[in-house]
Amino acid sequence: MQKTVQKRTLKTRARLIEAAEDVIERNGYQALRVEDVVQAAGVAKGTFFAHFRDKDALMEMLIGERLVACFDQVEQGSAPHTAPEIADALQPIHAFMTSERYVFDLIIRYSGATAITEIGPIARCFERYVHLVAGWLETAKVRKDISPDLLAEGVQAFAIQSMSLKFCALHEAESFSDRLEIYLDAWLTPAA
Amino acid sequence: MQKTVQKRTLKTRARLIEAAEDVIERNGYQALRVEDVVQAAGVAKGTFFAHFRDKDALMEMLIGERLVACFDQVEQGSAPHTAPEIADALQPIHAFMTSERYVFDLIIRYSGATAITEIGPIARCFERYVHLVAGWLETAKVRKDISPDLLAEGVQAFAIQSMSLKFCALHEAESFSDRLEIYLDAWLTPAA
DNA sequence: CTCCAAAAATGACCGTGGTCAATTTATAAG
DNA sequence: CTTATAAATTGACCACGGTCATTTTTGGAG
Numbered sequence: 001m002q003k004t005v006q007k008r009t010l011k012t013r014a015r016l017i018e019a020a021e022d023v024i025e026r027n028g029y030q031a032l033r034v035e036d037v038v039q040a041a042g043v044a045k046g047t048f049f050a051h052f053r054d055k056d057a058l059m060e061m062l063i064g065e066r067l068v069a070c071f072d073q074v075e076q077g078s079a080p081h082t083a084p085e086i087a088d089a090l091q092p093i094h095a096f097m098t099s100e101r102y103v104f105d106l107i108i109r110y111s112g113a114t115a116i117t118e119i120g121p122i123a124r125c126f127e128r129y130v131h132l133v134a135g136w137l138e139t140a141k142v143r144k145d146i147s148p149d150l151l152a153e154g155v156q157a158f159a160i161q162s163m164s165l166k167f168c169a170l171h172e173a174e175s176f177s178d179r180l181e182i183y184l185d186a187w188l189t190p191a192a
Numbered sequence: 193m194q195k196t197v198q199k200r201t202l203k204t205r206a207r208l209i210e211a212a213e214d215v216i217e218r219n220g221y222q223a224l225r226v227e228d229v230v231q232a233a234g235v236a237k238g239t240f241f242a243h244f245r246d247k248d249a250l251m252e253m254l255i256g257e258r259l260v261a262c263f264d265q266v267e268q269g270s271a272p273h274t275a276p277e278i279a280d281a282l283q284p285i286h287a288f289m290t291s292e293r294y295v296f297d298l299i300i301r302y303s304g305a306t307a308i309t310e311i312g313p314i315a316r317c318f319e320r321y322v323h324l325v326a327g328w329l330e331t332a333k334v335r336k337d338i339s340p341d342l343l344a345e346g347v348q349a350f351a352i353q354s355m356s357l358k359f360c361a362l363h364e365a366e367s368f369s370d371r372l373e374i375y376l377d378a379w380l381t382p383a384a
Numbered sequence: 385c386t387c388c389a390a391a392a393a394t395g396a397c398c399g400t401g402g403t404c405a406a407t408t409t410a411t412a413a414g
Numbered sequence: 415c416t417t418a419t420a421a422a423t424t425g426a427c428c429a430c431g432g433t434c435a436t437t438t439t440t441g442g443a444g
Contacts (some may be wrong), residue, residue, distance in 0.1 A: 006410055006421060034401065044424045049402065109297060112360025123362065145383040154375065157353035161345065168304025170315065183346065190382040191337040198391065198440060226431065236394045241432060 013051050015041040020058060029059065030102035060110050063103055064121025070096050071128055081140045083184040086133070087177060090159065093129070098163050098176070108160070129156055142188040151188065158183035205243050207233040212250060221251065222294035252302050255295055256313025262288050263320055273332045275376040278325070279369060282351065285321070290355050290368070300352070321348055334380040343380065350375035 019040035023032050034055055038048050052058040070093045080089040098104055110122040133152035142151065162180040165171040174182075211232035215224050226247055230240050244250045262285045272281040290296055302314040325344035334343065354372040357363040366374075 004411075004421075008410075008422065012422080033399090035399090045401090046403080046425065047423055050422070055401065105301060108300065108356075112356055113362055114359065116361045119362065123360070127362065143382060146378045150374065150378060153353065154350070154379070157349045157375075158346070160352065161349035164300075164304055167306065168315070169308045170305055170311065170319065182342065183349070186338045186342060186346070187379065190335060196391075196441080200392065200440075204392080225429090227429090237431090238395065238433080239393055242392070247431065 009051075012041075012043060012047060016043065016048060016051055016058075017062070020062060024062065028102075029063065029100055029106075032059070056106070056110075059106055060120050060122055063106060064110075064125065066096060067093070067107070067125045068121060071125060071132070075132065079136045079139065081136075083142075083188045084181050086136060086140070086155065086188075087180045087184055089136075090133075091177070094159060094163060094176070094180075098166050101167055104163060104167065126156070137188075140188075143190060154187050155184060158187060204233075204235060204239060208235065208240060208243055208250075209254075212254060216254065220294075221255065221292055221298075224251070248298070248302075251298055252312050252314055255298060256302075256317065258288060259285070259299070259317045260313060263317060263324070267324065271328045271331065273328075275334075275380045276373050278328060278332070278347065278380070279372045279376055281328075282325075283369070286351060286355060286368070286372075290358050293359055296355060296359065318348070329380075332380075335382060346379050347376060350379060 016037060020032065020037045022040060023036050032055075034045065034048055037058075038045050048058075052061075073092050074089060077089055080086045096103070097107055107122055110120055111126045113119040113123040130149065130152045133155050134148040137148040137151050159180060162176050162183065165179060166176045171179075208229060212224065212229045214232060215228050224247075226237065226240055229250075230237050240250075244253075265284050266281060269281055272278045288295070289299055299314055302312055303318045305311040305315040322341065322344045325347050326340040329340040329343050351372060354368050354375065357371060358368045363371075
């Protein structure tokens with residue numbers, strides 16, 4: 001039983017990814033067609049699916065990479081201590097997640113791994129989100145009656161709610177960041 | 193400029209809907225194929241798309257109807273007063289929403305109307321959810337420092353979070369209802 | 385009844401994601 | 415260098431949602 005991976009494989013895969021990134025650069029994630037990618041990469045269609053389970057798998061990888069970069073950026077900054085500061089600190093992540101409706105939908109769809117064996121970059125980012133925020137909350141001026149982890153899960157829930165409403169015509173009145181701040185203030189620092 | 197609607201139209205539409213419901217009855221929402229529906233209804237494929245903008249439009253209608261029925265049922269019951277009672281009262285709605293992954297995804301996708309002119313039954317149900325819960329909260333034993341509407345939006349956010357995690361292999365430990373109760377208790381009756 | 389314009393239905397056709405048996409290419413062993 | 419075998423690639427093909435020019439049906443006017 002051989003399991004050698006030929007150099008060719010890595011080259012082809014790299015060409016496919018680069019081609020996909022070019023296509024996305026020009027027209028956004030939503031407009032990507034597998035045909036365009038394989039033509040730009042100079043390979044046959046079947047080759048694409050030998051490298052990626054399906055189109056979504058490529059998208060999960062590419063969007064996941066960008067998302068990871070957003071997290072890296074956010075983790076560079078210093079820890080925020082109040083609800084508005086937290087909302088502000090998370091802004092780069094939320095901005096990318098809502099940059100395209102397609103991107104938001106895909107991220108939500110892949111936010112939970114269906115099986116342990118297929119935990120992808122996006123599902124990992126959702127765990128990282130909770131850990132990151134929970135870390136901040138340990139030393140932040142917030143309620144202490146429940147665990148930082150639970151508080152952080154709530155922050156995530158409110159962020160998703162706020163992002164959903166951003167795409168909703170019924171709730172155009174408030175801006176995304178205003179809404180999130182209101183939620184987080186009520187969740188993290190309740191008055192009664 | 194005539195705009196008469198022939199009787200035929202209503203009949204064909206009814207046949208399509210009945211056929212779709214039969215197909216769903218047998219194999220669930222996810223497995224529905226337009227080909228199967230038109231064949232069962234005894235019409236051509238083009239006819240389907242003369243009656244429904246696309247497959248999703250039919251799905252939104254059918255799932256929306258079932259969702260409305262769930263709300264009607266929940267509204268029959270008496271108003272709950274505590275966090276666990278609220279979670280319990282909403283159970284029929286949450287149960288249907290998570291009955292199939294496909295159903296949950298479609299509901300989330302249609303929960304926000306993209307344009308005012310196309311507010312569908314599902315988007316309307318999301319508004320109804322907030323109004324329903326806000327009504328309960330007015331007389332419930334919960335924090336009073338923020339408005340019932342905002343509190344209700346939070347309940348919705350936590351419910352969606354809990355439902356998402358139900359489909360996630362990383363969070364199988366806790367059951368859906370346990371998780372929702374923990375969230376709602378922390379959100380509605382904070383200790384500090 | 386006949387006639388005709390609008391409404392409805394039709395089905396061949398298209399776009400795009402995805403499959404798979406057949407072919408080509410890389411590499412290790414002799 | 416050959417040869418055997420597994421890995422990689424190919425492209426014709428399929429499934430399914432969706433379109434649209436053409437045909438059929440309806441129902442009111444004369």
